[in-house]
Amino acid sequence: xxxxxxxxxxxxxxxxxxxxxxxxxxxxxxxxxxxxxxxxxxxxxxxxxxxxxxxxxxxxxxxxxxxxxxxxxxxxxxxxxxxxxxxxxxxxxxxxxxxxxxxxxxxxxxxxxxxxxxxxxxxxxxxxxxxxxxxxxxxxxxxxxxxxxxxxxxxxxxxxxxxxxxxxxxxxxxxxxxxxxxxxxxxxxxxxxxxxxxxxxxxxxxxxxxxxxxxxxxxxxxxxxxxxxxxxxxxxxxxxxxxxxxxxxxxxxxxxxxxxxxxxxxxxxxxxxxxxxxxxxxxxxxxxxxxxxxxxxxxxxxxxxxxxxxxxxxxxxxxxxxxxxxxxxxxxxxxxxxxxxxxxxxxxxxxxxxxxxxxxxxxxxxxxxxxxxxxxxxxxxxxxxxxxxxxxxxxxxxxxxxxxxxxxxxxxxxxxxxxxxxxxxxxxxxxxxxxxxxxxxxxxxxxxxxxxxxxxxxxxxxxxxxxxxxxxxxxxxxxxxxxxxxxxxxxxxxxxxxxxxxxxxxxxxxxxxxxxxxxxxxxxxxxxxxxxxxxxxxxxxxxxxxxxxxxxxxxxxxxxxxxxxxxxxxxxxxxxxxxxxxxxxxxxxxxxxxxxxxxxxxxxxxxxxxxxxxxxxxxxxxxxxxxxxx
Amino acid sequence: xxxxxxxxxxxxxxxxxxxxxxxxxxxxxxxxxxxxxxxxxxxxxxxxxxxxxxxxxxxxxxxxxxxxxxxxxxxxxxxxxxxxxxxxxxxxxxxxxxxxxx
Numbered sequence: 001x002x003x004x005x006x007x008x009x010x011x012x013x014x015x016x017x018x019x020x021x022x023x024x025x026x027x028x029x030x031x032x033x034x035x036x037x038x039x040x041x042x043x044x045x046x047x048x049x050x051x052x053x054x055x056x057x058x059x060x061x062x063x064x065x066x067x068x069x070x071x072x073x074x075x076x077x078x079x080x081x082x083x084x085x086x087x088x089x090x091x092x093x094x095x096x097x098x099x100x101x102x103x104x105x106x107x108x109x110x111x112x113x114x115x116x117x118x119x120x121x122x123x124x125x126x127x128x129x130x131x132x133x134x135x136x137x138x139x140x141x142x143x144x145x146x147x148x149x150x151x152x153x154x155x156x157x158x159x160x161x162x163x164x165x166x167x168x169x170x171x172x173x174x175x176x177x178x179x180x181x182x183x184x185x186x187x188x189x190x191x192x193x194x195x196x197x198x199x200x201x202x203x204x205x206x207x208x209x210x211x212x213x214x215x216x217x218x219x220x221x222x223x224x225x226x227x228x229x230x231x232x233x234x235x236x237x238x239x240x241x242x243x244x245x246x247x248x249x250x251x252x253x254x255x256x257x258x259x260x261x262x263x264x265x266x267x268x269x270x271x272x273x274x275x276x277x278x279x280x281x282x283x284x285x286x287x288x289x290x291x292x293x294x295x296x297x298x299x300x301x302x303x304x305x306x307x308x309x310x311x312x313x314x315x316x317x318x319x320x321x322x323x324x325x326x327x328x329x330x331x332x333x334x335x336x337x338x339x340x341x342x343x344x345x346x347x348x349x350x351x352x353x354x355x356x357x358x359x360x361x362x363x364x365x366x367x368x369x370x371x372x373x374x375x376x377x378x379x380x381x382x383x384x385x386x387x388x389x390x391x392x393x394x395x396x397x398x399x400x401x402x403x404x405x406x407x408x409x410x411x412x413x414x415x416x417x418x419x420x421x422x423x424x425x426x427x428x429x430x431x432x433x434x435x436x437x438x439x440x441x442x443x444x445x446x447x448x449x450x451x452x453x454x455x456x457x458x459x460x461x462x463x464x465x466x467x468x469x470x471x472x473x474x475x476x477x478x479x480x481x482x483x484x485x486x487x488x489x490x491x492x493x494x495x496x497x498x499x500x501x502x503x504x505x506x507x508x509x510x511x512x513x514x515x516x517x518x519x520x521x522x523x524x525x526x527x528x529x530x531x532x533x534x535x536x537x538x539x540x541x542x543x544x545x546x547x548x549x550x551x552x553x554x555x556x557x558x559x560x561x562x563x564x565x566x567x568x569x570x571x572x573x574x575x576x577x578x579x580x581x582x583x584x585x586x587x588x589x590x591x592x593x594x595x596x597x598x599x600x601x602x603x604x605x606x607x608x609x610x611x612x613x614x615x616x617x618x619x620x621x622x623x624x625x626x627x628x629x630x
Numbered sequence: 631x632x633x634x635x636x637x638x639x640x641x642x643x644x645x646x647x648x649x650x651x652x653x654x655x656x657x658x659x660x661x662x663x664x665x666x667x668x669x670x671x672x673x674x675x676x677x678x679x680x681x682x683x684x685x686x687x688x689x690x691x692x693x694x695x696x697x698x699x700x701x702x703x704x705x706x707x708x709x710x711x712x713x714x715x716x717x718x719x720x721x722x723x724x725x726x727x728x729x730x731x732x
Contacts, residue, residue, distance in 0.1 A: 607728040
């Protein structure tokens with residue numbers, strides 16, 4: 001059964017090939033059939049593989065499938081090989097299932113767009129590369145998928161390329177992540193140079209054997225890989241690209257910039273957890289970066305007016321939670337949050353997409369309003385997503401995953417009160433900003449008539465994702481509530497278990513109660529400020545200090561401004577200065593020479609046939625003279 | 631048979647060729663240009679025949695037959711072109727077809 005593993009990434013790639021080669025001849029119906037169908041089959045295969053993996057686990061809980069040897073350079077022999085363990089099973093199921101639902105939604109959402117077949121081609125390519133990334137057995141193959149999803153992100157962020165701003169946003173996303181990718185590539189070089197292999201499992205074994213904990217090489221390698229993860233997962237200080245990448249179509253934001261690609265960094269760190277354990281400094285940095293990111297993005301999300309930017313900042317913030325979990329060694333809690341986040345965040349994006357279209361492509365939440373009665377289904381799905389994002393206690397999946405993270409941070413010896421307090425403040429912010437959107441966009445008075453009536457193709461994914469957003473949490477319950485640990489037991493076959501300190505159940509209950517109350521306080525605060533006393537929000541930003549703070553958060557803590565002054569402007573200045581240097585003179589001279597020669601020769605092209613004949617005669621006379629005389 | 635020295639024959643061929651070339655270059659009437667080209671072809675043929683006779687080889691005469699065949703073909707194509715040319719431009723002046731500006 002596991003032998004069909006290779007089909008899972010191959011099918012979307014085949015769908016891409018078909019669409020890119022013959023897509024211009026397809027009508028929209030067959031384009032979407034190929035695009036969605038290939039991922040649908042891939043999803044059902046992934047489910048079959050997962051069931052077979054759980055039902056009858058392969059020896060040592062992993063399964064390796066070598067497709068063929070990629071290249072051979074002396075002792076460097078990377079292979080196209082797939083590696084299946086509990087971690088990659090989780091990833092492929094989430095990617096294909098969420099991907100399928102989002103593609104199903106897109107088949108209606110994108111109807112009538114120019115380049116409909118291209119959209120599905122790129123989406124299929126993305127799913128294929130993402131599956132490659134998570135199934136890769138060696139880091140080079142993983143890097144192929146890593147760069148592949150990067151290019152798909154670029155192509156799809158700039159899908160509406162006729163507007164220059166969208167193209168610029170796509171370029172920004174590509175260039176900023178490139179910083180991280182360069183660091184990651186150097187990390188791969190370093191690992192290969194020191195350990196002589198890129199095959200992940202072999203690499204981890206050798207790293208443990210050869211490097212003591214905290215050795216310089218291990219720290220450098222882990223830090224370089226972390227650089228790659230920071231870029232891809234939009235964490236501080238490389239988070240600036242994600243809010244702008246919202247220029248793409250909403251299904252793209254849901255699939256690439258919320259559910260899957262941006263969590264590739266989380267996957268990378270979890271996959272190479274041994275390295276990070278060997279470099280405790282870097283692992284602590286992961287936790288600190290996670291906390292700082294989740295707070296910074298949370299404050300920014302609080303001030304945005306564009307619904308998609310709110311969701312983008314909340315994505316950054318939630319990935320911050322995952323990093324926090326990884327940083328304190330709660331590997332399975334981080335992956336658990338990835339799973340629930342993939343469901344509820346794509347649900348939020350897809351619901352927001354319907355709302356945006358219904359409001360005539362209005363993304364400003366202050367201009368939406370009153371959608372509750374006009375689109376009840378979307379209102380409820382959005383509420384479920386927002387509640388899950390805010391971790392509303394007991395009934396949402398977000399509660400269980402975030403609770404697992406916060407408890408691990410509190411109890412782990414690598415965690416600490418400060419990190420925990422940061423996470424808690426983040427939870428408060430999450431409650432406020434997620435229900436701020438609900439209240440502003442869906443409650444209140446209707447500001448525009450709604451004419452858009454989505455069909456079942458849109459509703460079915462929303463409803464399925466809503467169900468997942470609720471029930472996905474029930475596979476992992478804390479000790480205080482049922483003590484169910486299906487997910488972490490499953491992941492422990494691939495990832496090291498968390499080491500919680502020895503705390504009693506009472507302590508855990510108290511900590512959880514604090515977290516739950518914080519979240520409810522956030523929701524209540526949003527209710528109070530934005531619904532009950534709507535004037536309060538405006539009064540709050542009236543004083544100069546709060547207004548300045550509001551603006552500072554609104555522009556994302558001014559990172560764009562700093563990077564513009566620090567990198568972009570100097571680079572542009574340098575490029576301008578460098579435009580006329582000596583080397584360029586040489587090339588300009590060559591160009592000038594060519595131009596002169598061209599002009600003088602083209603002057604002889606007169607169209608006078610007698611002139612040509614004379615030319616031939618003179619030429620042959622000269623040639624003959626040379627032959628005879630020399 | 632009192633043989634003509636090869637140099638004389640070749641000289642005549644050369645003179646004929648030169649006359650044809652001058653004709654092509656100075657004439658503007660396209661029919662005369664075609665005729666001049668025929669003269670040049672015949673000059674080349676004459677050179678072959680003279681050379682063949684001089685070296686007592688049949689190759690020269692064979693080549694002349696080839697040239698004759700080719701000349702016939704060339705004339706038919708050339709005349710067809712001239713007809714079209716006249717049809718199009720209503721003149722026989724070769725320079726009238728000048729459209730390129732260099």
